[in-house]
Structures are given as C-alpha cells and as structure tokens.
Amino acid sequence: MSDPEKSGAQEDRKTRLTVLVALAANLVIAVAKAIGGVIAGSPALLSEAAHSVADSLNEVFLLAALHRSRRPADRRHPFGYGKERFFWSLLAAVGIFVMGGCFSFFQGFEALTGPNTQESHSGYTAGLVVLGVALLAEGASLVRAVHQVRAQPGKGLGSDPALRTVLAEDSTAVLGVLLAAGGMVLHMVTGNVVWEGSASLAIGALLVYVAFGLGKSAREQLIGEAVDPELREGILDLLQSQPEIDYVAALHTMQLGMDSTLVAARVDLTPGIDSERLELVSERIKESIQKRWPEADQVFLDVVDIPQRVRE
Template sequence: MTDNSENNRPGPSEDRKTRLTVLVALAANLLIAVAKAVGGLFAGSPALLSEAAHSVADSLNEVFLLAALRRSRKPADRRHPFGYGKERFFWSLLAAVGIFVMGGCFSFFQGFEALTQGGGEESRTGYVAGLAVLGVALLAEGSSLARALHQVRAQPGEGIGADPALRTVVAEDGTAVIGVLLAAGGMVAHMVTGDIVWEAAASLTIGLLLVYVAFSLGRSARDQLIGEAADPELHRGIRELLTSQPEIDYLAALHTMRLGLHSTLVAARVDLVPGIDSERLELVSERIKRAVRERWPEADQVFLDVVEAPRRVRDERPA
C-alpha cells in the first residue's frame, strides 16, 4: 500500500505564506492591543476598551493558528493513521471560542457598564488621544487585512473557505476594521453630544459583531471536525469516474470526508461485473484507486468495498 501521509499536509510554501500572514496579524494585534488599552484607560472610553479586548482576543487566536499550522503537518502514526490534518479545524474552533469569550463578552460588559454607570471623557485631550489610537489601529488592521486578502486572491482554486487558519485571519481583520470604525463613530458622537450612550451602543454593536463572527467560524470548524463531506464537484467527479469503469457494474454508495486541508477520504461500495477472479480483482481495485488519486491528489485515502448489488438492481439489469 502506498504511503500517502505527505499528501495529508499542505505544501511547505503554502504553509510559509499562511504563517507569515498570521505573524503579521499577530504583530499588528499585539501593538494595537497595548495602544487601545492605554488610550481607553486614559480617555475613559468603553468603546476603545472593547476594541482593546478584541485585539487581545485576536492576538491569542493567532497563537492558536500558529499551533494549528505546526501540528497539522505532523506525519501519520499508529494512533493517527490518517495524519493530523484536522488539527487546523480544532485550533480554529478554539480561536472562535476565544473571539466569543474574550472579545464579545467583554464588549457587552463595557457597553452595559457604560449605560448603567455613565462617565466618559472629561477633556478633548482624551477624545483626541482615543481617536489617534483608533487611526493607527485602522492602518495596522487594514494592512494586515490587505495581506490576508492578497493571499486569498493568490489561491483562486480554493478561496477563503479552504484554509481555516487563513479564513480566521481574514474574519478577524475584517471584523477589526469594522470595529475600529464603530468605536471611532461612537467616540465622535459622544464628543459632539456629550452623551455616553453613543459609545455604549458602539461597544454593544462590536460585541454583537464578534459573537456573530465567532458563531460563523465555530460552526464551520465544528462541521469540519465531525466529518464534512468533500466539495460537491469533487464528489460528482469521483462518482462519474467510478461509474465509467468497465469493471464496475453498480455503484452502491460513495462517501467522502475531509481529513485535512489537502486530504480527503473516499469510500465506495461497488458491485463488479461477473467473472472477475480474486487475482484480477486486486489489480482492478488498485488501478481504480490509482486513477482517483492521480486525477484528484487531495483524494489520497481511497477505499473500495466490493459488495453484491441489491436484488431490485440485479432484476433491472438488461439481459
């Protein structure tokens, strides 16, 4: 049996690009988190403090994603014969939980506290400092988002949904840019009207946005962890290839499951034409599996189960 463990893992060059994208996002978020926290405490801004929590959550999530990139490349072993490709899905799920707990919940807390206790900036210096921090944050987050989107555009065949690490970075940076704009809008409205309800509303809106993003990322990671089927186009292509084989009389079932970013399990139940002996059966099976792997390299784990077609199918066959 051919060892396909290397196919379980993304190419080194692709991983290096994604790792660099995550590192850029991590550096930006660490710098911004400190600036937002200092600016938020100085200005007494709940919206800015919510954004600081958001950046801290994003920084922790980038650490999760770096762990995912490293661990998902481990080769298959006895305990994990299909490799560690699903490590990316697991750490992406943890990143989604981090966005919800550290970002969303803290933003809600800041918003409700501002509504119930009031308070806010006491001088225009605080407003200016807070807005200056948000301006720097917008530039940093925008640069990180541009880097991630550039990598997405460089992968036209896969898109944003292929790599959970890249998808999480794009979602985080996109949410961060929107959050900065919301926080800035709340601070400006607060400065103009003198009513902190605007900043509280901005903080609550940021919280809702983070919860939505966390839910979307978490649902995707959950589907991949519990066993998500391959792309419908891939499934359809494999079905067509199998049914076109002269030795296959009937395709009883075809199941696919993503094992990692570049690894897919294919399991098919087939009924072969009569008259194939055991020796030829092995040769036919290996040829069909090789044909699937050569046409779709990501379908690296292919299993064929020879079964007898149901009676109704046998009765419908032409004489």
C-alpha cells in the first residue's frame, strides 16, 4: 500500500468513528424526540425527530461511502471506486431534503393551518428536557467533527464529502434544536401555536439550504471537478520548468477520489529527442509530479508537435 493510500486509510478510520458517533447520537435522539413530540403534540419537536431520522439514514450512506470508495481498481473501473464517496454523499443530501426538510415543512404548515391548541405544560416540559439532552449529544458529535477537520491542515472543510456531511448535519442539528426549543417555549408562554409552526418552517428551510449545498458539491465532484487552481498552477509550473518540454499546450485535471487525481497534459518537447530517450523523459516527468503530489497517481503525457502559430 502506497503512502497516500495508508494516509487515506487512517483518515477513513477517523472519519468512520466520527460517523459512528453521530449515528449513535442520532438514533437515540430520534426515538426520544419522536416520543416527546407525540406526548407533547409538538410540531417543532416532531420536525426535529424527522431531522434526526434523516441524519441517521444519511450516516448509513456515509458508512457505505467509506467502505466502497476504497475498493481497488479493476478492469471495469480502471481508476478505482473513489467517486463512490461523492455518490453516497449525494444520496445523503437528497435524504436531508426529502426526509428532513419536506417533513418539517409539512409539520409547519399543518400547525399554522390547524386549530390553535396547546397540550399540557407537563408534556412540553418533557419535550424541552428531550431537546436539552439532544443538544448535549449533538454538541458532542459536532465537537468531534470540528476537531477532525482542524486536524487536517491544508485540506480544508471541503476535502472529504463524508466528513463535510457529518459536520453540516451536526451543525444544523444544533441549530434545529435551538429553533425547536425556542418555538416550544414561545408557544408555552403565549399559547399561540404560530411560534412552533414558524420554528418547523425555519428548520425545514435550514435543512433544504444545507441539502442544496451538499448536493451541489457532490454533483460537481461526480461529473468531474478539476483540482484546486493552486495545485493545477503548481503542476503547470513544474512541467514548464522541465528542460525537455518546449511548450505545454493543455493541462487537464480531475479529482477521482479522496487521494486520487488524474493529470493529463499535452506537451511539445524540444527538438532532437529520439524515441528511446522520449520514454525515459516521460517517465521522469511523471515521477517528478507524483513525488511532489502523491495524490496525482494517474499522470498521462501526450507528446505532440505544436505549430508556432498555435503557441502565439
């Protein structure tokens, strides 16, 4: 196993633990919220229960992504299965939208258009206790996710779609709990269900916004997103600095997975390089790129004769 693969496997183990922590927290919280929401008759609490169920299912998707994206390349998938990571992350975004956002909107509209009734304060007190416990659990999961992100210098928040999804879920879960609690408290104080209905709508809008952002990012990576512009410029500078390369006509990159990148360049070599030396030069340039950027594991050089008029 190469160094990038070993490093990637170690990061996956950390991310898997982060996902498992979030899954355990969401499963327990979903049950508690559902029971509390039924007892209290609270639309905001039921919206949060749907939110936690959606997050739990999404964590299962992310565990599948971590497992399947590490499968080795084969004949049908010569570049490996790295993009499985992006596919399952896209499904997680869809799950947040459908199960969380849509149900929250439904609960909100039902509360606003239905009779203005309020359950006993004891039921709402139990619901607020459930939300307090949920806030502690979601907060602990969020702290772990943030800690892992900060432990990855230079990679940034958007590097790992699985970790990014967990971080987004935990962040929205904390905000959702605060919105639900605020709506319930105002409902108790004023006796007006509009506060809870509004809280449910706000939770739905928050989930839809997060789902859109995660889905857009996963879509871009699935259809073939180029590497960071700074990395591309670095590869271009290295190619142009090679004494055997006279001109770089084109440079294309694509992220194939968490630690796999495709680099394809069309270059014109200096005159006088015979076919035997050409192969040695090409291999040396490829090794130079891979040594400096280990994630660039798929490097292809297309040697062509570029007319002078094209260069100008």
